[in-house]
Amino acid sequence: MxxxxxxxxxxxxxxxxxxxxxxxxxxxxxxxxxxxxxxxxxxxxxxxxxxxxxxxxxxxxxxxxxxxxxxxxxLYPVDADGVCLLVDPSAEDPAGHLRLLLKSGLYEPVAKSVKGSETIRVFGLNRSELVKGRMDAFYRSRSMLRDWHLRCQDADPDANRVAQALLDSPFIDVVYAMIRLKPAVAGVVVGPETVPALEAWRAEHSL
Structure with a gap:
């Protein structure tokens, strides 16, 4: 009914x-x-x-x-107490249960989170087309961040348009994962040439 x-x-x-x-x-x-x-x-x-x-x-x-x-x-997996084991993106931060490995494009559960594991499984977050899309987005986002940063330094009015284009791109979770990188590893993951742009972006577009 x-x-x-x-x-x-x-x-x-x-x-x-x-x-x-x-x-x-x-x-x-x-x-x-x-x-x-x-x-x-x-x-x-x-x-x-x-x-x-x-x-x-x-x-x-x-x-x-x-x-x-x-x-x-x-599908709607629950635990023994009937509590849902899926991350509700409207009610909680997925980063509390899911970690994106930027260079592989794969998601893994945070600290062996059961909710993270079930969310990856039920939504098929590691299906091949999504993994490839995230890997492509990783390289594309680094280039766009550097471009945006240079335009900001030159006071280019198109800097805001580049920033909006990046925010509207698919797989924005890649950019959010980059923002969450600890400074000690950011250079290794995104490359030292991208770190200044990432730091500037983090300051202006913090989570």
Whole structure:
């Protein structure tokens, strides 16, 4: 019955979709993979588990059709106490459970976090196309950061446009992972030529 009501509620779904799209970046990215365009309203806790949450605003996220229909589907792992084992990107910082390895493009759980492991598994965060996309984004982001920094130093008005283009790019999680690098390892990971730009970006676009 909940699914039937949700299917018929076209006006409500349009309202929810517009609100979610206003909260996303750039070209309306999927809130799970940050790669594809978000096209589907996903019930974070599936209707099969919680039919009464069909129209509950905190239970709605914008996902691409792949993440919604092929990866997550109706999966909703919980622990022995019924607590969800998925990272809810609208309610908690994913960095508390997930770590992005910049040079490999792979995610790994932080400190063997069960929630991190289950999130990687359920959403397929390490599927090959996402790994390649993050690796490409790593090299692209370093170049854009250096370009942005040079333009800032030259007082070039296009610096802001470069910064916005970077923020609107897919896989912005790569840039956030770079920001979180400790100074002692930043040079090794991003290269010493990128460190000044990264430090300037961190100061202006801190998390």
């Amino acid at each position: 909940a699914r039937e009501e949700w299917t018929r509620a076209k006006a409500a779904k349009n309202h929810v979709r517009e609100a979610l799209e206003s909260m996303t970046r750039g070209a309306v990215r999927c809130m799970y993979c940050d790669d594809n365009r978000g096209t589907d309203i996903d019930h974070f806790q599936p209707l099969e588990n919680a039919p009464l949450r069909a129209f509950e605003w905190p239970n709605h996220l914008l996902a691409c059709s792949w993440c919604n229909s092929n990866a997550k589907r109706s």
